[in-house]
Amino acid sequence: MILFCKKCLMPNTRPRVQFDADGICNACHNAEQKLQIDWDDRKKQFLEYVERFRPSQGPYDCIVPWSGGKDSSYIAHRLKFEFGLNPLLVTFSPLIPNEVGQINRETFLGLGFDQIMVRPNQKVARRLARRFFRERGNPKVAWDAGVNTVPVQIAVRFNIPLIFYAEHGESEYGGRVLSEESKKIRDFTEVLEHQIGDDPRNWVDDEINEHDLAPYIYPEQSEIDRVGVKAMYFAYFFRWSMLENYRYISKVMPFATEPKGRCDGTFTNFDSLDDKIDNLYYYLQFIKFGFGRATRDACRMIQNGQMTREEGLELARKYDDEFPQTHFNSHLEYLGLSEPEFHAIIDQHRNPELWEHRGNAWKLRYTLE
Ligand SMILES: [Zn+2]
Numbered sequence: 001m002i003l004f005c006k007k008c009l010m011p012n013t014r015p016r017v018q019f020d021a022d023g024i025c026n027a028c029h030n031a032e033q034k035l036q037i038d039w040d041d042r043k044k045q046f047l048e049y050v051e052r053f054r055p056s057q058g059p060y061d062c063i064v065p066w067s068g069g070k071d072s073s074y075i076a077h078r079l080k081f082e083f084g085l086n087p088l089l090v091t092f093s094p095l096i097p098n099e100v101g102q103i104n105r106e107t108f109l110g111l112g113f114d115q116i117m118v119r120p121n122q123k124v125a126r127r128l129a130r131r132f133f134r135e136r137g138n139p140k141v142a143w144d145a146g147v148n149t150v151p152v153q154i155a156v157r158f159n160i161p162l163i164f165y166a167e168h169g170e171s172e173y174g175g176r177v178l179s180e181e182s183k184k185i186r187d188f189t190e191v192l193e194h195q196i197g198d199d200p201r202n203w204v205d206d207e208i209n210e211h212d213l214a215p216y217i218y219p220e221q222s223e224i225d226r227v228g229v230k231a232m233y234f235a236y237f238f239r240w241s242m243l244e245n246y247r248y249i250s251k252v253m254p255f256a257t258e259p260k261g262r263c264d265g266t267f268t269n270f271d272s273l274d275d276k277i278d279n280l281y282y283y284l285q286f287i288k289f290g291f292g293r294a295t296r297d298a299c300r301m302i303q304n305g306q307m308t309r310e311e312g313l314e315l316a317r318k319y320d321d322e323f324p325q326t327h328f329n330s331h332l333e334y335l336g337l338s339e340p341e342f343h344a345i346i347d348q349h350r351n352p353e354l355w356e357h358r359g360n361a362w363k364l365r366y367t368l369e
Contacts, residue, residue: 002290002354002366008299009312009368010174013289013354017174027174031303039239046237050085053162053230059114061085062162065092065151066115067274068105070255071166074245075234076113077252079164086114087164090154092147092215093119094275095129095139096327096334101274103256111253118150120215124208129277130335136197137284137349139277139335145200145216148188152229156219161228167235173300186231188218241304242297246270264324265293267315279324280331287346290354290364292320316368 003012005025012019018026054061062079066072066089079085089109094101109115128142151163168183170176170190177183178190200216210217234240249255257269264279265286272278282293298312324331332342347362355362 004368005299007309008302009291009295009309009316010299011290011295013351014174014291015289016170016176018176025174026177027172027299028303030171034239042237047083049230049232050083050162053228054085055160055162058159059086060088060158060160062087062164063151063155063160064089064164065147066090067094068101068108069272069274070246070249070270071242073104073108073253074248075164075166076108077111077249078238080113088154088158088160089113089115090151091115091117092143092150093117094277095125095143096276096330098274098276098327100256100258104253104273107253107255116154118146118154118215120146121212124212126334126336127208128203130337131203133335134345137288137345138281139284140281141197142200142203142216143277149200149216149218152188152224152231153215153219155229156223156227159227161230163229163231164234165231166233167240168233172235172240173296184233184236186233188231241306242271242300243304243306260326262319263293264326265322266297266319267294268297271297276327276330277334279327283322283324284346284349286320287355288349288351290351290366292316292322294319295368313368320368321364 003019003023004010005019005028006023007028008025010017010025010027012025020026020029050061062085064072064076064079064087066076068091072089076087076089079087091105105115125142129139132141133139155161155163163186165186168177168186170178171183178187181187182190200213201210203213203216204210246255255270256273258273260269262269263272265282272282282296285296286292295312295316298307298315301307302309302312332339335342337345350362354365356365357363
């Protein structure tokens with residue numbers, strides 16, 4: 001039976017989320033625990049780590065995996081201008097780059113940063129996106145592997161052991177936390193298991209060989225150990241809120257938002273702007289797990305005390321089921337699908353516990369409440 005967290009709006013259909021006996025999800029518990037954190041102490045820990053792990057030679061102090069969005073730009077900006085570090089920004093190219101994201105990247109780089117952008121073989125990227133859209137209802141499986149792998153490959157190649165990721169998704173948004181340590185230092189086994197689901201070496205087929213998969217294959221453990229790569233979550237050391245990050249970045253540069261005023265499926269206009277495929281990705285979450293992009297955004301704000309559950313509920317009801325029309329033609333073209341083929345794949349991924357076919361249409365079996 002589908003249940004919604006009594007504090008936020010997250011349903012128990014979200015993979016790995018846990019509910020307590022009172023019907024409260026673990027992301028809400030995590031948010032509550034965060035109120036007890038001594039942030040001055042965390043900042044001290046941060047400064048200690050930086051001193052311990054920054055390289056003694058070379059121009060860069062650390063790597064920031066950087067999309068050009070509000071979160072990674074916020075991190076890079078603070079590292080450089082508040083803490084005097086010189087971060088190297090590493091970008092794994094979006095599948096279908098969105099103009100808004102490109103504008104923001106250019107503006108931010110203009111503030112004074114070095115960037116490496118990796119754009120993998122597009123024939124391979126498209127083939128994998130199409131395959132995983134069909135097989136798993138997620139065109140971003142390979143991209144997830146790339147975005148997790150490329151910064152570590154660069155860290156190894158350039159001898160820059162320190163990497164700052166944003167937040168630990170499993171504890172921030174509801175999931176399975178392997179250990180207290182994994183909220184601070186990134187555990188790649190967890191990433192592989194939870195986000196990617198298998199080893200990219202398994203993706204070899206009659207048109208893709210192992211060399212084609214190089215951007216997706218994590219470096220050998222011996223190389224990681226040689227450089228001593230430490231991938232930390234910035235959100236462990238400093239209070240984390242996507243709304244606050246957006247406010248911060250808007251103060252330091254003219255941050256471009258979704259020109260239509262809000263993104264498909266939600267009420268926000270400042271998040272996930274760099275890849276046109278994201279609108280489809282969030283819609284598929286709604287199809288498979290019953291929570292759309294508006295629920296996702298509202299939960300984050302409710303947990304941070306920036307919105308009431310009632311306000312969130314109203315927004316989720318209004319926008320969650322909205323079809324990602326804005327970039328629909330780009331999605332079809334990129335995935336090489338006709339409209340009927342596309343819809344047939346979507347319908348295959350409808351969770352039968354959540355959806356029923358009534359009359360001529362798909363209806364949800366439950367109401368969000
Ligand atoms: Zn909750």
